Structure formats: structure tokens, C-alpha cells
Amino acid sequence: MNQQLIEMGQRAQEAANELAIVSTEQKNNALNQMADALLKASDQILAANQEDMDTATEMPDKFRDRLLLTKERIQQMADELRHVAMLQDPTTKIDRGWINKDGLQIIQQRVPLGVIGIIYEARPNVTSGASALTFKSGNAVILRGGKESLRTNEAVVKVLRQSLAAAGMPVDAIQLVKDTSHEVAQELMELNRYIDVIIPRGSQRLIQAVVKHATVPVIETGAGNCHLYVDKDADLQKATPIIINAKVQRPSVCNAAEKLLVHKDVAADYLPVIIAALRSHGVEVRGDERVRKNVSDVKPASAVDWDTEYNDLIMAVKVVDSMDEAIKHINLHGTHHSESIITENGARGREFQQRINSAVVYVNASTRFTDGGEFGFGAEIGISTQKLHARGPMGLDQLTTIKYEVTGNGQVRK
Amino acid sequence: MNQQLIEMGQRAQEAANELAIVSTEQKNNALNQMADALLKASDQILAANQEDMDTATEMPDKFRDRLLLTKERIQQMADELRHVAMLQDPTTKIDRGWINKDGLQIIQQRVPLGVIGIIYEARPNVTSGASALTFKSGNAVILRGGKESLRTNEAVVKVLRQSLAAAGMPVDAIQLVKDTSHEVAQELMELNRYIDVIIPRGSQRLIQAVVKHATVPVIETGAGNCHLYVDKDADLQKATPIIINAKVQRPSVCNAAEKLLVHKDVAADYLPVIIAALRSHGVEVRGDERVRKNVSDVKPASAVDWDTEYNDLIMAVKVVDSMDEAIKHINLHGTHHSESIITENGARGREFQQRINSAVVYVNASTRFTDGGEFGFGAEIGISTQKLHARGPMGLDQLTTIKYEVTGNGQVRK
Structure with a gap:
């Protein structure tokens, strides 16, 4: 197993444990700092993007257009970060609570999933958008984008991580896999010890490859006949x-x-x-x-x-x-x-x-x-076409799980 | 791929489609008929169990005790079927509903998962118990029990299916895999086209083997340090x-x-x-x-x-x-x-x-x-130790997913 990947996984898990108990205000503050920093670093990001564009001359125009960043597109990325900051934090929600027959108070609290892997194509806006949603819901993210967008992604992730540090957040809440080989992607999909779920975003071919090869649980998105x-x-x-x-x-x-x-x-x-x-x-x-x-x-x-x-x-x-x-x-x-x-x-x-x-x-x-x-979820990370865990449009709530917090005063089972 | 298994999968899927729209009363009626029929067929079931016991002489006493059926244990199995009949049908629940900005009415309805595979050891009470829970929640089940309990399971499943037929329900809502070879178990775990989820029940070794080898989504249960x-x-x-x-x-x-x-x-x-x-x-x-x-x-x-x-x-x-x-x-x-x-x-x-x-x-x-x-769920199919879909004790609700039913009067997206 790739030692670098294992270390990324360990750092992500530690960051997730820290992030799970950070206040909503701290997270929102970090998201707004990320937005400011993206705009401030526009020139460096555009320069990195230009290098990617210069290398990816073989790509069809449709994909080149998705890879391309402009001042306006960086503004949109920043706007999205600010928009996510304004959405309700799903981990502040208590689904329900009750008292059981023994007088135990049982609270069903929403909590982050933990570490989320995102595997996607050469679309730099996914880098910031997916980071915003996973971070707001208290998860650490490991990003693996298309190889054609590597320099752009590195530039964007550098800015996001600097903002995390400046805001006193665990920087390893957002990490990018810089080795874009197929071998490393495959190992990422088998990092069950550290990754709780992988969400592939992109073409049917990409999604089906992840579903087929991953041993980490996958949320399948996107196929729509x-x-x-x-x-x-x-x-x-x-x-x-x-x-x-x-x-x-x-x-x-x-x-x-x-x-x-x-x-x-x-x-x-x-x-x-x-x-x-x-x-x-x-x-x-x-x-x-x-x-x-x-x-x-x-x-x-x-x-x-x-x-x-x-x-x-x-x-x-x-x-x-x-x-x-x-x-x-x-x-x-x-x-x-x-x-x-x-x-x-x-x-x-x-x-x-x-x-x-x-x-x-x-x-x-x-x-x-x-x-x-359109459903009113405020944002979406994808549309699940599977039945387990999430079905249909996935917003922030679908990036969480539950935990039962049970409080007693000495109860034992009879 | 094993043709018999594929046909079981197809029949299960058809049964699940039928079962999804059957009324709660019809399902409860069938469950109560199953309970009556189990008691009536006690002698045949005990005879089949005796054959299993006579063959499984090499088994440690602890496992032989789990395999053994008695009049009292069959009574307990029947009581469990009647108990599940009295629980609330999870597919009658609407989680929530709202009107979106375009005036669409969006209803989040609980619906069955579809087809559930249960892989378990030589415990005949799981055969009836798991069938009761999956059936009540509107799912078809494919059972694969330990080979030492095959004759008992055949006798029990025969009775359950006869009751389904008598109650006008699709008989293939409950099916047993009769080839207990490892090869067929492996193929069952790869029947993604027909099985929505596999729940392994039993020892850590069994559960880990299923997690490792299944391509069908698995709900991991049971490890408790x-x-x-x-x-x-x-x-x-x-x-x-x-x-x-x-x-x-x-x-x-x-x-x-x-x-x-x-x-x-x-x-x-x-x-x-x-x-x-x-x-x-x-x-x-x-x-x-x-x-x-x-x-x-x-x-x-x-x-x-x-x-x-x-x-x-x-x-x-x-x-x-x-x-x-x-x-x-x-x-x-x-x-x-x-x-x-x-x-x-x-x-x-x-x-x-x-x-x-x-x-x-x-x-x-x-x-x-x-x-x-103890949590007040009325029954449980296992305790999930994973974060996706279900976490902690799993009752009938956790055997369902959601569907959005959206009603408009001509709305189009702007």
C-alpha cells in the first residue's frame, strides 16, 4: 500500500475528529476566509490554470471549457463558498429523541460521516465546491481530480489550506492527491481503514469504474435514463x-x-x-x-x-x-x-x-x-441513484450520519 | 454466473415490485398465517432438524445448541412472527413534505429497499425472524444459511412460502439458496443486478468475509470491542x-x-x-x-x-x-x-x-x-457498526429507503 496515501488517510481522520467538534461559526468563518483568499490569489490560480490549458491541447473543446478558469469563474467559486457558509450546519440537528422504558434519554444526533473521498474529472470548480460542502458538514475530504487539472487544483487547494490554517482549523481537513496515476486512484478506492465513503463525480464511465473497483463504500450518482x-x-x-x-x-x-x-x-x-x-x-x-x-x-x-x-x-x-x-x-x-x-x-x-x-x-x-x-436543499454534491444511505438530490444532510447519545443515571439491563 | 441464482434474483425483484404496493393488513395477515403454519408443521420441521443434528455431529456443542429446534423454540419463532405483525409498517411513513419555490408538492415517502440478501450461520430461528422483518418492511429476501441447517431451513421456508401463497402474496418474497457451496455464496454476493443490500449475521469471521468479497452493498453488523x-x-x-x-x-x-x-x-x-x-x-x-x-x-x-x-x-x-x-x-x-x-x-x-x-x-x-x-424499535435485524445508511440498532425503518413523490400542475424549470 502506498505509504503517502496511508499518511494522508491518517491525517484526514485526525482532522475529521477535530472538525467534528468545531463550532458552526468557526466553520463559516473559515469558509468566508477561503472565499476572500481565492479572489486574492486569482492571478496565481489563473497562471496555474493557463499551464494546465497549455498542456491539455489534445482535450476536446467541451472538456477544455470545463477546465478553463476566468476571473468570473473564480468569483463564482468564491460566491459558492460564501453561499455554503450561509446554509444550516447539518451537524447541529437532532433528528429526534425519546425516553426508553428504563428511563434512558436517547438522542439521535446528526454527526459528520468522517472522511470523504471525491474522485472527479478536470473541473476545478468541483475542487472548491466539494471542499465547501464536505467542510461545512464537518467532514475531512481527500480530493482526486483529473490529471489535466492538477496544477490548477494544487493552486486552489493551497489557498483553501492556507485559509484553514489562518482560521485555526485543521489544515488536513482538505487534501489533494497529487499523484494522478491510475494505481494511486485504485489504492485510494481501497483505503477502507481511513475513508468512510467515496463519491465519484463526472461521466458514467468514471462512476462505473469507481463502483466496480472500490472496496470503500461508494455513493453512486448521476446515471439518468x-x-x-x-x-x-x-x-x-x-x-x-x-x-x-x-x-x-x-x-x-x-x-x-x-x-x-x-x-x-x-x-x-x-x-x-x-x-x-x-x-x-x-x-x-x-x-x-x-x-x-x-x-x-x-x-x-x-x-x-x-x-x-x-x-x-x-x-x-x-x-x-x-x-x-x-x-x-x-x-x-x-x-x-x-x-x-x-x-x-x-x-x-x-x-x-x-x-x-x-x-x-x-x-x-x-x-x-x-x-x-430546486428541491430547496441550498446546494448539492450529486444526485444519488442508489437506495442505501442517500437517494435523489444530496445536500449537506446526506453528508452526515447519526449517533445515539444515551444518558442514564446508573441503569443496567435486566 | 450461476443461472439458478440469476433466476432467483429475477423472481425476487418481481416479488419485491409486487410487495411494495401490498397493504399493511395483507402483510400482517400473511405473517399471522406463517405463525399458525409453523406450529402446525412442527413435526415435519423437528424431523428435518433431527436429520441436521444427526449429520452435524462434529459441530461444537455451542453451535449444536443453536442449530437444535424444540417445540418451545418453534413456538418462539411463531411468537416472533406474530410480534412483527403488530409493529408499525415502516413503508406507511411519510418522513416529511414541503412545497418548493415553483409550487411543486414534494413528499418524502419511506419505501422498501427491494431485495435483501441475508447470509448467516446454522441458526434456524434467523430463517423465520429475518423473513418476518424483511417481509413486513415490503422487501423480498434471499436467505443463505449455514450448510449444517439446510434441511431445517428447507422445511421452515417451505412452510413460510405456502403461507405466502395461501395469503395471496408473491411466494418469491422469501427464497432459500439450497446450494450451500462457497462458490454459490460468492456469486450471491456479486448479484448486484438483483440484490439491493446484503446483511451478514453471525461471527466476525463470517461478516468480514462478506464485507471483503461482496460487490453488492453490505451493511456491516456486530463487531463490538x-x-x-x-x-x-x-x-x-x-x-x-x-x-x-x-x-x-x-x-x-x-x-x-x-x-x-x-x-x-x-x-x-x-x-x-x-x-x-x-x-x-x-x-x-x-x-x-x-x-x-x-x-x-x-x-x-x-x-x-x-x-x-x-x-x-x-x-x-x-x-x-x-x-x-x-x-x-x-x-x-x-x-x-x-x-x-x-x-x-x-x-x-x-x-x-x-x-x-x-x-x-x-x-x-x-x-x-x-x-x-431496548431502544424501543420492537425488533432488530442487527446492530450496524458502519456509518452509511444505518448506524446502531437496526429495526424495520432501517430496512427501507426513501422516494420523493413530486406533484405539479405543469411546472417546467426556468
């Missing part, structure tokens, strides 16, 4: 704006809709309308046989389409005989992220919500609302 | 009964205390008293140098002792200079299960609860209270 179902009792005036919004407002993200299921009773009337509307927004439509019977120039959807998350201006459309067929199709082919039914029938809307096995199930609304900010 | 700390401000009249209870009331279980730390200011007076008391209850005492200076005939504790869970009438005792030393020792050597401070000093009790990194932290009470029944 999201469905819209237009019921026979849909208000079609509501359906079109919802479908357009869910598909085109930001097609690259996980809560964008990828599939449209339409009840057979409304297919003949509605398919020409919605397909024309989608096309007018630049969407490529693919359809099953029954869709193509209604709109003949639609490209055929293959079996693979039903399991594919496009993250692009493509939508596959299918006609179903019943809501039951729609539900079974979604539970089988979906990624259990977000689905929506368009219907005016209350009983059917309720049944859809009950039977669909997804994190968020909508009636008459766009799937694009599956987001910590 | 639990500590008691006698503070300088302890009421020693309270300390002795708590220490004796925590050590000797049931030494083989995970919430029994294994270590005793004593503040140096009370060591000289208290060590002779508590060591004599422990010995009068048959406890072998091992001590560090400072303990042995006070009570010379105490056996020396080695470095290994501080990390060992004895599950036996043995206790290692150590003198500490301060509460800070006690806390650091416990956080380093403990298993983060249950610890208790004996003190009349309120501030120190509170600090101990805040700084100890364990699932349950007591002031002036025995660690033996860490138990679903």
Missing part, C-alpha cells in the same frame, strides 16, 4: 412544454429526459404534434414501429436505445397499450433516477408514483427539477 | 453495577463490554474493588502495568488485547491520565459500537458523547442497552 409518460388522460397542453423542457433545457445533464412513452389512445393525435415540436428544438427523434406508423419519417429506435442515456438532443419515443406497460418498461430499462407522468387522472398519477421504482417520481412536472437547489 | 471509562468524578456506587452488567450479563454478545479504562485519580481506591467484583463473577482480568501495580496478581494485558473482542468472561483494564487519553484510546482501538462513561460531571459526560466516534455513546449506563428491543 429518465422517462416521460403521456397518459390517455393527459392534458396535452401541459404535456408539450413539460416534454420540451425536460428534453432540451439542458440535454447534457442526468435529469434531462431521454425517453417518451405515449398511450395508444392519444398516439395518433399527439405524436405528430410533439415530434414536430421536438424537432423544432433540434431534437433527433427515434421511434418504435407504432410511432413510425404515425410519423413515417422517424428514424427507427433499436433495442439498445431503450437502455441508453444520450445526454444529447436525441429522444426515443414508444407507444404503450397501458400505464401498466409503461411502468414495467420504465422499471426494467430506467436507471431509477427521475420519471414523470402527464395525466389529469389523480388515481393514475398516484399509482404511477407508487409503482415506479425511482428516486423521484413526478406527476405533471419536468424531470429537470431533480436537483438539490 | 466496547469500552467503559470510569472518570475521576464517577459515582463508584453506580460504576460497579454498570461494569458488572456490561461485562457479565451476556458476555458472548457484541454489546458486552470488553475493556475498562480507569482515571488515575480513582485507580488506587477503585481497582481492587472492581477487580474483586469482576472475579467474583468469574471474569478473568488482564491489566496494564499501572493496574498490576495496584493489584499485583492481575495477568498482564498484551498489545493485542486492546484490539480484541473476547465475547467471553475476560476484561482488559487500563489506567489513563485523563479523559482525553481515554477518548483517544477508544477512538483508536474500538470498533465504534458502544462505549460508556461513568461520571457525575455533566460537562465531561457531554464531551465524551460528542468526541467518541461510536454508534451509541452512554453516560452512566450499561452498554448492553444497544439493542433494537
